[in-house]
Amino acid sequence: MTADGVYVYAIIGAARPLPTDARGVGNPAAHLRVIRQGGIAAVVSDAPPNLRARRRDLLAHQELLLRLSDRGPVLPMRFGMVAPDEETVRGQLAARETDHTAVLEHLTDAxxxxxxxxxxxxxxxxxxxxxxxxxxxxxxxxxxxxxxxxxxxxxxxxxxxxxxxxxxxxxxxxxxxxxxxxxxxxxxxxxxxxxxxxxxxxxxxxxxxxxxxxxxxxxxxxxxxxxxxxxxxxxxxxxxxxxxxxxxx
The missing domain is CATH 3.30.70 (Alpha-Beta Plaits)
Structure with missing residues (x-):
């Protein structure tokens, strides 16, 4: 993780794999990973330094969400969502796991x-x-x-x-x-x-x-x-x- 924090793209079911060759924002494109907590997971990457709403990064964010939604329900995050560290993300997933799971079920095949x-x-x-x-x-x-x-x-x-x-x-x-x-x-x-x-x-x-x-x-x-x-x-x-x-x- 970099000093710029953790960029959060979406929340998905913990058992789901990431799309093959998917990449995140930044130049070069950031490597994606998941932070799992119980039955849910956050799709994240290191946040690039000096993140701005550049067309390249907006498209990368949107493309990843579309690829994720092709494989199952997704709780998408808006562009530019950055957490200070993985522990913060994991703690917030734990605090609302029940709610997130219910929303994921509601969004199945939608x-x-x-x-x-x-x-x-x-x-x-x-x-x-x-x-x-x-x-x-x-x-x-x-x-x-x-x-x-x-x-x-x-x-x-x-x-x-x-x-x-x-x-x-x-x-x-x-x-x-x-x-x-x-x-x-x-x-x-x-x-x-x-x-x-x-x-x-x-x-x-x-x-x-x-x-x-x-x-x-x-x-x-x-x-x-x-x-x-x-x-x-x-x-x-x-x-x-x-x-x-x-x-x-």
Missing amino acids: VEVNVKALPAQNALASLVAEDKNVRRLRDEARRRPGYESNVRLGEAVATALRSRAAEAGRRVLRELTPKARATAPGPDVQGCVLNVSFLVGRGNSDEFMSAAENFAKSHRERVELRLAGPLPCYSFVSVETIRVRTAGV
Whole structure:
């Protein structure tokens, strides 16, 4: 172990082997090892000096989590989680072994899919045809062009586009939720009317993605859906999985 601490990638079942030839963050890439405690284990490496959120290291972290999740349930850690030493990691695993084991069981054969909804940007024609207020303000701006009329029209268009997207977002949430094991709302994202992650059975992930894509196509004049996945199940793991400091972010 180096003086820079122990970089923690994930928690897995203690009996699971690491993927062949898997490597960690840093340049050269760090050698991986496991710290076992009872029935669980932390996947770790020496923390590289001067750790930063470089693209190379972000991709290495993500790739390892994806490879781990291909082999079984994983409690993923966010990039940059560093513990002072192995004893700290082992002690925290022991303190929450029961909780971690239960979460690993819950995440068995599951992946995360994130769905974000934004107002459709190429839907002005359909909006004008549908919304009487927008149509009225457009006609006024044509009859009496000027700064104030243009501002009123622009504000009305933005509000109406967001309202239509929010309605579509509520609908897609209703349609997709029964296809998932669980949902987790994400943080507010500028420009988005919906940010939610779904816990989906690995065997059903293609069907889930197809349903979301079909919804997006049939509602493209009302909402833009952005799908990300399959992903490690970040949103379904407590932020208190293991107490470490965040480095390089």
